[in-house]
Amino acid sequence: MKSWLALIRPGDWLVVLGSAALVGASIPVFWQGGLADRAIIRQEGRIFAEVDLKASKQFAVSGPLGTTLIAVEPGRARVVADPGPRQYCVRQGWLMRPGEIAICAPNRVSVQIAGRTRVYDSISY
Amino acid sequence: MTQLAVTAEDRRVAWLATAAVGLSLVDAAIPSPLPGVKPGLANIVTLVVLARYGWATAVWVSALRVLAGSLLLGYFLAPGFFLSLTGTTLSLLTLGVARHLPPRWFGPVSLSILAAFAHIGGQLLLARAWLIPHDGVFLLTPVFAGAALVFGTMNGLIAAKLLAETPPSDSADA
Structure with missing residues (x-):
């Protein structure tokens, strides 16, 4: 062990510690920078509401089939109830990451999470 | 014919x-x-070559390694090949600059870590620009950077050990 330590020169320690600090510092940059900060609720493709994901709120959006209930909580949002037949958007559960979207197509309502920067989802491509 | x-x-x-x-x-x-996330053991050779025979030889050895390695593993001209090539190119450029650091203070360990960071940095940028055009690629940056630090240190230590134990010689299999 000692012979291995002898191979590390003073500057090497500096590089190791500096890099470790950099890696540590990169964690919040990359794992929080893209945090969700808004939920965009659309009705018939037009923006119905744009909500900060800070407080808890409920939205009732009406569409051709009835009312879609959307819940917003700090850092996340979901479709609580939808009159659509297949319930895909409801079963998607909580949306937390920027770019995530739940589309209740039959009722023409969608909830999308947006972050600080605009992100694309696979649908964009 | 010559x-x-x-x-x-x-x-x-x-x-x-x-x-x-x-x-x-x-x-x-x-x-x-x-x-x-790979140990990148071949970089040990690059580091030893850089110290013993200089940067130009290191470039040759790395280029041949990327080429022959991809042929043997079957990913020649596949995305992995270009990732490998980009990473190697950037880490060689970094080594080209970093080898001028005062050797009294900075040894193979420093060079290895810097090269590892350049390697993964280049790969991430290429992946973002070409393979996965989505900033989601960068979500894994801390993991990759952490791995680069750990494996970079390991490889650097092994290279330093090899350099310390084998006296400089001109033989081919030094």
């Missing part, structure tokens, strides 16, 4: 590249929890 004369330098490069390719194969055989 005959290509094989110099001692050519033989040395070939031997060293063979060693590097061998380590690439070992690398590929090690199970990895995440694509892209």
Whole structure:
């Protein structure tokens, strides 16, 4: 062990510690920078509401089939109830990451999470 | 027709590249929890070559390793090949600059860590620009950077050990 330590020169320690600090510092940059900060609720493709994901709120959006209930909580949002037949958007559960979207197509309502920067989802491509 | 004369330098490069390719194969055989997180053992050869024979030889050995390694592992001209090429190019450029650091203070460990960061940085940028055009790629940056630090340190130590234990010589299999 000692012979291995002898191979590390003073500057090497500096590089190791500096890099470790950099890696540590990169964690919040990359794992929080893209945090969700808004939920965009659309009705018939037009923006119905744009909500900060800070407080808890409920939205009732009406569409051709009835009312879609959307819940917003700090850092996340979901479709609580939808009159659509297949319930895909409801079963998607909580949306937390920027770019995530739940589309209740039959009722023409969608909830999308947006972050600080605009992100694309696979649908964009 | 001119005959290509094989110099001692050519033989040395070939031997060293063979060693590097061998380590690439070992690398590929090690199970990895995440694509892209690899020990990069072949970089040990690059570091030793850089210290012993200079940057130009290191470039030759690395280029041959990327080429032959991809042929042997079957990803020549596949995305992985270009990732490998970009990473290697950037880490060689970094080594080209970093080798001028005062050797009294900065040894193979420093060079290895810097090269590892350049390697993964280049791969991430290429992946973002070409393979996965989505900033989601960067979500894994801390993981990759952490791995680069750990494996960079390990490889640097091994290279330093090899350099310390084998006296400089001109033989091909130094």
